[in-house]
Amino acid sequence: MIRFTNDYSEGAHPKILEKLLATNMEQTPGYGEDVYCQQAASLIKEKCKNDNIDVHFLVGGTQTNLTVIAASLRPHQGVIAAESGHISTHETGAIEATGHKVLELPTYDGKLTARQIYDVYINHQLDETHEHTVQPKMVYISNPTELGTIYTRSELEAISNVCRENGLYLFLDGARLGYGLTSSENDMDLAFITECCDVFYIGGTKIGALFGEAVVITNDTLKQDFRYIMKQRGGLLAKGRLLGIQFLTLFENDLYFELSAYANKMANIIKEALQESGCTFLISTSTNQLFPILPNETIEALKKHYSFLTWQRIDDKHSAVRFCTSWATKEEDVLRLISDLKGYYDCYDLKR
Amino acid sequence: MIRFTNDYSEGAHPKILEKLLATNMEQTPGYGEDVYCQQAASLIKEKCKNDNIDVHFLVGGTQTNLTVIAASLRPHQGVIAAESGHISTHETGAIEATGHKVLELPTYDGKLTARQIYDVYINHQLDETHEHTVQPKMVYISNPTELGTIYTRSELEAISNVCRENGLYLFLDGARLGYGLTSSENDMDLAFITECCDVFYIGGTKIGALFGEAVVITNDTLKQDFRYIMKQRGGLLAKGRLLGIQFLTLFENDLYFELSAYANKMANIIKEALQESGCTFLISTSTNQLFPILPNETIEALKKHYSFLTWQRIDDKHSAVRFCTSWATKEEDVLRLISDLKGYYDCYDLKR
Amino acid sequence: MIRFTNDYSEGAHPKILEKLLATNMEQTPGYGEDVYCQQAASLIKEKCKNDNIDVHFLVGGTQTNLTVIAASLRPHQGVIAAESGHISTHETGAIEATGHKVLELPTYDGKLTARQIYDVYINHQLDETHEHTVQPKMVYISNPTELGTIYTRSELEAISNVCRENGLYLFLDGARLGYGLTSSENDMDLAFITECCDVFYIGGTKIGALFGEAVVITNDTLKQDFRYIMKQRGGLLAKGRLLGIQFLTLFENDLYFELSAYANKMANIIKEALQESGCTFLISTSTNQLFPILPNETIEALKKHYSFLTWQRIDDKHSAVRFCTSWATKEEDVLRLISDLKGYYDCYDLKR
Amino acid sequence: MIRFTNDYSEGAHPKILEKLLATNMEQTPGYGEDVYCQQAASLIKEKCKNDNIDVHFLVGGTQTNLTVIAASLRPHQGVIAAESGHISTHETGAIEATGHKVLELPTYDGKLTARQIYDVYINHQLDETHEHTVQPKMVYISNPTELGTIYTRSELEAISNVCRENGLYLFLDGARLGYGLTSSENDMDLAFITECCDVFYIGGTKIGALFGEAVVITNDTLKQDFRYIMKQRGGLLAKGRLLGIQFLTLFENDLYFELSAYANKMANIIKEALQESGCTFLISTSTNQLFPILPNETIEALKKHYSFLTWQRIDDKHSAVRFCTSWATKEEDVLRLISDLKGYYDCYDLKR
Structure with a gap:
């Protein structure tokens, strides 16, 4: 069974394990107050071209989303x-469990527009019963x-502007940020994202670590007492060094971007092969996730040897199915998948 | 600087890192549904001598406490x-953040008694305004x-009986359970704890892993939908295998107990040396934490070379200070500490 | 200014005030444990033709919704x-503030169907990632x-069956229940609703009281400790007698239904006059709320003398506007509204 | 049975009922946006000698406490x-249900001191693990x-100073404020309380209304969006006028203070009689609650004719028992109680 199920099927990139081993017996303070967390934070500040940001390390995405949102909002907000957002669908109501409603908007491609956001804002403002x-x-x-x-530079800028003009915080979930920033269609970098977002x-x-999400807070209001909220929500890792060491390794020599680009490349090989076969896609992507539309028989046949959603x-x-690649995807597995898909093509016709 | 600050100053026991390395490139399902979590759970069931228990793996203690309690209680409970309990003092109100009050009782030694528990229960029952x-x-x-x-067998049994007779759930936080079960004063084992507790x-x-807490649920009511609550509270690790692999390693060949016993032994060396010097303790312990009472000058002098609370x-x-040992404490560091303490003894007199 | 804005613009029906006055100096226990609450509960049990129900009195609708839901659900539910439901739109996230997500479904007319409910249930069951x-x-x-x-008998029965078969609790918000049960299109009674609902x-x-909602719980599981949750959410009125006295008055001699029927009658007079004029409605109703579609000029003109949404x-x-009648709506005001509407009709044409 | 159980055994002062009757058929907007709420708020601003305060009306005390606290604190606070505070003991964990811990301090007489508050503050500040x-x-x-x-002027001022100097909000629960401000030992007025408190x-x-608590917010930060939180917590009464009308009546011609003083006077009659008999008290009070220490036989005998705690x-x-008087306590009942107490005195001896 070859897994194209997700981007967290393996352990960590070998360089990370090496570093964990090399530092294993060092004694450090706990809870993110060690030298590795400090070094990783410094490196991230450098990449973000902003020294006036706070960097915190958490273990997972849902934990990060609920901690950031709980730290930012008053109860009625x-x-x-x-x-289709992760907080809307796949976190078992983690945000609501902190007391806050997720105001869900329909999208075609998973992307919000500045206009949609403005409309929600202004309709609330104009509503005579807004207190209700x-x-x-x-x-x-x-x-x-x-x-x-992915968002384009101008789309993100427009969203950021609407948010700033109307007192809304902008929070970007970058669980797969590397894949976005190394996509062939991308026109942004970390510094621009830092400029646009409050957090x-x-x-x-999902990009090479055993676990870990690096939170960057740019808005001074949101910086206050963030570690209290991390602790309260169970997100302050005792051996915080594990997070520091991993992000240090990922951002030294831009390993993070290298791994991301590799996964995108693997996905693109599959994408081009499918396009050549006339296959259509639920949505066009240039990152490590592909959503081809396949005949159900093809899907059944593939599932004997491959795992995917x-x-x-x-x-x-x-x-529509999802093929997901990662830093650990082997090119030989990709080629085998393509070959098998082409084989099924003759039988079932991928075109509709 | 030598750290006796806590039991999580280093990384993981080398055998754990070895196993992580050896399995690193295997592909597994996420969220604890991999074969390592299954194997680790089986092994734990064996150690607990009970096949009818549920075993779940979480990353940290505060996360575990808040998840278990949120999963168990209705809003008014x-x-x-x-x-002095961890949930009372050192979790930034994590339990209250799930909506529940911690009903705190005074203790001399950190241990509740069956009598105290019964009194709280019966006073609530008899209170005419109990709904308030x-x-x-x-x-x-x-x-x-x-x-x-640590609790004795008979103390835990008495508490368990009071709980069962009065419809209270008994939840034991075993963040340092190994140190307890290998203490010279201990008369319990995992099987007995499994019999006594609901969870x-x-x-x-704190005992050799990079991170991880293995939750054992014995009460059928508390088993229901526990993984939903784990996910909601940010406690379902994507690469859940990391937890499985670690606990598998710890419980194969009883490494867990071996590491615990070693830490206790290191603590005991310090304890005996201090006792010989006439030093008194805030409280008498037989596990990996010591609370000697020292002259403030001694403390100042020690702090130049040692880190401790x-x-x-x-x-x-x-x-009173706390010296804490672990699986990673070096005997040479223990001996140096004793020697330094004895040196100060001549100057300052540890006796009062 | 004549108000057709809502059904709570006036105080209480005079009989209620009379009874409050007559009993004012009597001394009673607090928090709903007085004789009036007992009598009112007995009367409601009689009307519901079920002696095995619990009846509790709360002050307002949002309070009732959040208390019932918080009392019924575990955190992940x-x-x-x-x-368009009140809890979805007009309670400032009161349900989310208790930790629970509102799973919102689109409707044409504000009514859920048994099929929609089943689909949500079964899709969740079949989802491999349902724990997420x-x-x-x-x-x-x-x-x-x-x-x-309003729901028909068969619609409610179908919903109730889907709920019972699949372990879902059915909760009916009857903030305007009287208007429904006295509507010309209604084919249900309190006893049938009691049979169908868990709560x-x-x-x-909205029907003649100063304030107050009578909660009926039929499901034994939901009965447990409900008063604790009422107290915790601020819903246990100190002078609980006020609620008992009001519901006693409303249900003695069926005043509740008499007042409801009167409001429906007033609404129907307006409805028929508008229909005669060729006016169309956003949605067809037979209760105390009308949603006619009017020319904007007509609306502007009317707003000089009338208040409505x-x-x-x-x-x-x-x-579309909303005209809302109540027990306190004066027939002369209704006739004046009709006359004014007909006057505008000549100018602007209500037909489109 | 004569009730000295509490100060909410009867309905409302007749003047309030009169006013409710006189205004019953007037049409007003809902949710506290009516003219009576405005007038009552103006009158309260006048009494507080501060025009720059926000006044809101809620139904009950627990509701008010949880709404104010939820509106003021971030999750980790x-x-x-x-x-012995009401939020610590008698609200079924209402504060914790909003996510916040109540940090409980022991007191002899129910009163916190400035020193105690400072100690909690500074110990938290100095704690190296304060984020935990x-x-x-x-x-x-x-x-x-x-x-x-009751607090003295200087005690309250000291508390207020500690709070302001250290960034703590001061919140005074005045559920029985009138009894305090008309006590013989009182040296404060509403204006002084307004100066000292944030809310x-x-x-x-408990002082003559059917129900209702008037919240005064002086701190601009706490004013923001308070009505949203009221609505979310179920505290925005639909017929808000009922609250406006009641507080208008209570503060016109100082009825509020007149009723409070009367209750204190009734309590004092009992107090003096008991003192004459040599009876001692759990604690010395000058308001409407008395806590005499009585022989158990006396208590049993009294309970045949009187209700008290x-x-x-x-x-x-x-x-120790509690006798509680109110605006509605009849002097004849007070005299009868005294007479009966004296009767029992001869048999049992109130002195110890």
Whole structure:
């Protein structure tokens, strides 16, 4: 069984394990107050071209989302998100469990628009009974989105402007940020994201680390007492050094971006082969997630040897699936997948 | 600087790192549904001599405490704990953040008694206005406690009986359970704890793992949908295998108990040397935490070379400190500490 | 200014004030343990034809909704509701503030269908990642809905069956229940609602009381410790007698239904006059809320003398408005409104 | 049975009912936006000698406490209170249900001292692990306290100073404020309380109203969006006018203070009679609550004709009870109680 199920099927990139081994018997303070966390934070500040940011390290994405949102909002305030956003769909109501409503908006491609956000804001403002409704105060976007799509520089800028003009916090979930920033269609960098967002995070779990998300806070209001909230929500790792060491390794020599680019490249090989075969996609992506529409028979046949997600029913004979690559995807597995797909092509016709 | 600050100053026991390395490139499902978590759970069931228990793996102690309590209680119910309990003092109100009051009881040594628990229960029952007060429903104890003390078999049995007779859940925080079960004064084993408790956990973070706590649920009511709550509270690790691999390593060949016994032994060497010097202790312990009372000058002098906690002011010339050992404590460091302490003894007199 | 804004613009029906006056100096126990609450509960049990129900009295609708839902659900469970449901839109996130997600479904007329509910349930069950999503456990419906529509006997029965077969609690918000049960299109009674629901309430605030909602719990599981949750959420009125006295008055001699029927009659007079004039409605209703579509000029002109809600933009020249009647609506005001509407009819044409 | 159980055994003062009747058929906007709420707020601003305060009306005390605290604190912050404080003991964990820990301090007489508050503050500040503990941010005091005692001007001023100097909010629960301000020992007025507190409330439920608490917010930060939180917590009464009308009536011609003084006078008659008989008290009070220590036989005998609370066991033969008077207490009942007490005096001896 070869897994294209997700980007966290293996352990960590070998360089990370090496570093963990090399430092294993050193004694350090706990809870992120060690030298490795400090070094990793410094390196991230450098990459973000901003020294006036706070960097914190948490273990996982849901934990990060709920901690950031709980730390930012008053009880009557909610967070705007795409209906397909991770906080809307796949966190078992983690945000609501902190007391806040997720104000979900429909999207075609997982991306919110500046216009949508403004409309929610202004409709709330103009509503005479606004005190009876949740006050929108934060905007949550993911880049790449849960559908593998990415924001352009101008789209993010427009969203950022709407947020700043109207007192909304902008929070970017970067669980797969590396894949976005190394995509062939990308026109942004960490420094630009730092400029645009009040808070965002750089995902490690899905890009080569054992685990870990690096939260960057740019807004002074949101910086205050953030570690208290981390502790309260169970997110202050005792051996915090593990997070520092991992992010230090990922950002020394830009390993993070190298791994991300590799995964994108693997995905692109599959994408081009499928396109050549005339296959269509649920949505066009340039990152490590592909959503091809395949005949159900093809899917059944593939599942004997490959593990991947069946994403969505398209019609009674076709479904969209998700192939996901990572730093650990072997090129030989990619080639085998392509070859098998082409084999099925002759039988079933990938075209519709 | 030599650290006797806590039991999580280093990384993991080398055998754990070896196993992580050896399995690193294997592909597994996420979120604890991999073969290593299954194997580790099986092994723990064996050690607990009970096949009818659920085993879940979480990353840290605060996360585990808040997840277990949130999963167990209805909104109007509270959890009884010692004033010195971890959930009472050192989790930034994590339990209250899930909506539940911690009903704190004073103790001399960090240990609750069956009598105290019964009194809280019966006073609530007899109170005519009981609907206006928090309903006690769960009892939280730690073994060893935050003061290094341990429960005896008969004490735990008495507590368990009071709980069962009165419909209270018994939850044992075993963040340092190994140190307790290998203490010279201990008369319990995992099987007995499994019999007595509705839910407890076996701590890995403080005993040789990079991180990790193994939750054991014996009460069928508390088993239901526990993984939902783990996910909601940010405690379902994406690469769940990391937890499985660690606990598998710790419980194969009883490494867990071996490491615990070693730490206790190191602590005991210090304890005996101090006793010989006539030093008194805040409280008598037989696990990996010692609370000697030292002259403030001795403390100042020691702090130049050693890191440890100043625990509590005793009088204007003396304070209690905490020395904490672990699987990673070097015997040479212990001997050097003793030697230095004896040196100071001549100057300052450890006796009062 | 004549108000057709809502059904709570006046104080209470005179008989209620009379009874409050007559009993004012009597001494009673607090918190709903007085004889009037007992008598009112008995009367409601009689009307519901079920002696095995619990009856509690709360002050307002939002308070009731959040108390019932908080009392019923575990943390990972959510409540299914119409997008237009009161808990979805007009309670400032009160349900989320208790930690629970509202699973919102689109509707045409404010009414959920048994099929929609089943689909949510079964999709969750079949989802392989269901532990990562909120578990649907309760269904919230309003009768009449926020759009003035009502469920038929067979619709409610179908919903109740889906809920029972699949372990979902059915909760009916009856803030305007009287208007529903006395509507010309209604084919249900209190006894039938009692049979179908696990919990529901009979609204007083909008039907003649100063305030008050009578919660009826039929499901034994939901009965347990309900008063604790009421107290915790600030819903246990000190002078609970005020609620008992009001509901006693409303249900003696069926005043509740008499007042409801009167409001429906007043609404119907307006409805028929508008229909005669060729006016169309956003939605067809037979209760005390009407949603006619009027030319914007007509609306402007009317607003000089009448207060009512502009509900929704229809096109650039028309909007839907809401006229709401109550037990206190004067027939002369209704006739004046009709006359004025007919006057505007000549100028602007209510037809489109 | 004559009730000295509490100060909310009857309905409302007749003048309030008169006013409710006189205005009953007027049409007003809902949710506190009516003219009566405005007039009552103006009158209260006048009494507080401060025009720059916000006044809101809620239904009950627990509701008010949880709404104010939820509106004021971030998730990691807690509220300091006396162990005997209402939020500590008698609200079924309402504060914890909003996510906040109550930091309980022991007191002799229900009153916190400036020193105690400072100690909590400074110990938290100096604690190296302060991020692992709840941050004290608000101080909750009651005046009169739950033990009937009152703060002096200088005590309140000292507390206020400690709070202001250290960034703590001061919140005064005035559920029985009138009794305090008309006590013979009182040296404060509303204007002084307004100066000292960030937020406080003037209780109506226990002093002549059917229900109602008037919240006064002086701190601009706490004013923001308070009505949203009221709505979210179920505290925005639909017929808000009922609260406006009641407080308008209570503060026109100082009826509030007149009723309070009357109740204190009734209590004082009992107090003096008991003192003459040599009876001692659990605590000395000058408001409407008395806590005499009586022989258990006396208590048993009295309970045949009087309802009152048995407060606390003193020794095997004596208990402290609570007698509570109100605006509605009849002087004849007071005299009868005294006479009966004196009768029992001859038999049992109130002295110890």
